[in-house]
Amino acid sequence: MSTCDLDTYECSDKGLLMPFVNEYTWDKGFRAALYGVGLLYSFLGISIIADVFMRSIEMITSKTSPVRIADPTSNTGYREVQVKVWNDTVANLTLMALGGSTPEILLSIIEVVGNNFEAGDLGPGTILGSAAFNFAVVGVCIWSIPNGETRGIKTIKVFVVTSLFSVFAYVWLIIVLVVITPDYVDLWEAIVTFLFFPALVIIAYIFDKDYCSKKAELTEEEAATEFGLDGKSTLTGHDAVSKEVIADILRKIGKHPDVTEEDEAKIAAALLANEVSHDRMWYRINAVRGISGGHRLTPAVNEKQREIVDAIKTGMEVGSVVSLDSLGDHGLNAIVEVETIDGTAEAESDYIPFKETIVFEPGEKSKPVEIKIVDDNEWEPDEVFFVRLTANPDQHCVIGKRSISQVTILNDDSPGKFSFAEPSVIVKESAGVCHVPVTRTDGADGRVVLQWEVNNQTAVFGKDYDKNKGELVFNHGELTKNIEIGIIDEQAFEKDEHFEVVLTGCTPGAKIGHLNRTIVTILNDDEFRGLVSRVVNLTNTNLDMLQLHTATWGQQFKEAMNVNGGDVDSATNMDYVMHFLTFGFKVIFALVPPPSIWGGWFAFIVSLALTGLLTAIVGDLASIFGCLIGLKDSVTAITLVALGTSLPDLFASRSAAVNEKYADNAIGNVTGSNSVYVFLGLGVSWLVAAIYWTAKGTTFHVPAGTLAFSVTLYIIIAVLAMCLLVARRYLGIFGKAELGGPRGTKWGSAIFLVTLWLFYVVLSSIQAYGHIAVDM
Secondary structure, three states, X not given: OOOOOHHHOOOOOOOOOOOOOOHHHOOHHHHHHHHHHHHHHHHHHHHHHHHHHHHXXXXXXXXXXXXXXXXXXXXXXXXXXXXXXXXXXXXXXXXXXXXXXXXXXXXXXXXXXXXXXXXXXXXXXXXXHHHHHHHHHHHHHHHHOOOOOEEEOOOHHHHHHHHHHHHHHHHHXXXXXXXXXXXXXXXXXXXXXXXXXXXXXXXXXXXXXXXXXXXXOOOHHHHHHHOOOOOOOOOOOOOOOOHHHHHHHHHHHOOOOOOOHHHHHXXXXXXXXXXXXXXXXXXXXXXXXXXXXXXXXXXXXXXXXXXXXHHHHHHHHOOOOOEEEOOOOOOOOEEEEEEXXXXXXXXXXXXXXXXXXXXXXXXXXXXXXXXXXXXXXXXXOOEEEEEXXXXXXXXXXXXXXXXXXXXXXXXXXXXXXXXXXXXXXXXXXXXXXXXXXXXXXXXXXXXXXXXXXXEXXXXXXXXXXXXXXXXXXXXXXXXXXXXXXXXXXXXXXXXXXXXXXXXXXXXXXXXXOOXXXXXXXXXXXXXXXXXXXXXXXXXXXXXXXXXXXXXXXXXXXXXXHOHHHHOHHHOOHHHHHHHHHHHHHHHHHOXXXXXXXXXXXXXXXXXXXXXXXXXXXXXXXXXXXXXXXXXOHHHHHHHHHHHHHHHHHHHHHHHHHHHOOEOHHXXXXXXXXXXXXXXXXXXXXXXXXXXXXXXXXXXXXXXXXXXXXXXXXXXXXXXXXXXXXXXXXXXXXXXXXXXXXXXXXXXXXXXXXXXHHHXXXXXXXXXXXXXXXXXX
């Protein structure tokens, strides 16, 4: 009987756990295809177990504790509130950073341990490749912001700290591998590398709390913000939707003959979900579920519903008149900054730039802001500029999600075009008067008189409403006016009735727009209240379906075995394909304990172990596949493995950039993760290996050549990328924000950052094959 030596077959000795069978005797091309498909499939598995892992982390970091605060209005003199145990900055840099970087960190550790405590290329290469790819992620985020909009970093002090550490971490690698002990890592160097991680967390926490500056005694409102009592939404639940909110949304939706109550509930859920701010973990989990055909965390709406949602959001978020509204406690002073930003309209030539501090006195709910428009007496197309609202963090004011307003400068040498603001209007029978808004665009010059009339439909003139024709006068410069029609309340139950209002004529020179008709629906009060109640219940049900955590194993298996988590009606064809491909992983990982057990720690431990096992398999697949197609481990790591583990972060960052009002959740992860990669990924693996070799009386050998070149190259692109972000924050040409801004500079920034990543990949690969000499 003959024996088989693995060393006699190409690439058969590359794996720690693999090959599982004697496949090394098969055709090389077939083996390469098999391992390539297996690697891609394993990336899906990594993403799905990461979803489970991050849910456990979210449960842990969302833990609250009861705290008593003074309340003179209470009989006891205090009230009890729930505050978060974990500080947001500490959570982001510890457990949440671990959740997003687990594959890279574990791969580095597993490679060293499985390689008899010798240094390898796959782990460090994946860390550097992922860190470099993060700058391409920033580029995608910059490009993804809609034209004319910007997103800036809010917690700038923490961002500066993590940015400096993200560069210093790699400078430290050069110091260790090239300067202090070339090609070797002493035990003390490994210990210091690892200890930089808690140092980063502590320093970031100090700057987050602003302990380095003198602070006045906190007011009750400031304490609420400081300790997490400001009612910010979390992933673990939502407040019940009020009837007043739903009634307001129903009025905005209007009456559409083909929109059902179920449609209205989904539209309401989508609008309410859009107003909630989420952390990066939420976007990461939602991105993974989108890739795998799993249960999404955003309401699914069809094309018809999406059109209505977008129309309402546009009406809510953009206006031609700037008015600041204050919500919350009106008994305190609130100080905000108001600043204009160029769009197609330019400061000085089209309007006088405005940058002032606005103070809301106690009791004030709104304040107008007057911005002077330059009238050059020349015809120009309508132009726009933007007004941005910000708050100094020291004031502890919270800016609402609509922090930017668009202002349109109309060509005032034309009387304009007149249209109804909405295709339908809803009014309660007891309202007394129906206000039908008419808007003026493409000019605002002179006095214009509009003629309008009403056509009976199911509602009848004289019985249900009191006017069937009239005139509406727009004076010079007026942009919006209402047609007022009296509604007759018959004090009797009637079904919904409706009539049509039509713009029939206008002053010569003016024009009637495309939307020259609108339907007014009169709702019986009892009928309207019933509709609101039904839609409230349906909306709460829709929002309940967006819950992140599952309470039982049964719920986990139900979600795992059904496409889109059971929401079959909203599933797409691609959802079915991805659900079929990932079904096995979903069912296996449904065995992980639900996060509700032991506060998430049980799920954390089990999912971490499964992530480690799958990461070891990914490492074997990547090494053998790269070997079979002629790629070195270092090149396989910075390309295939880095991309495979980082793509969910790309989707998550892009979604956070588009949907959040600040850039923290989109790009704040870049600087944090890039330093955590080194301090945990290399720090732990170096520490384990250094202890092992020190115990044997020698030193841990880490060849500096290729690694030192890649690290130096990374430092260069990191510094260039950080310089760009600083320039974007402070220069008007970029919009004075890290993300978005004018179209030209937005695209230029995105292309520059993606090019930096490609530059890193190409030069690192060329050097790995010896085409670039390294003398370090």
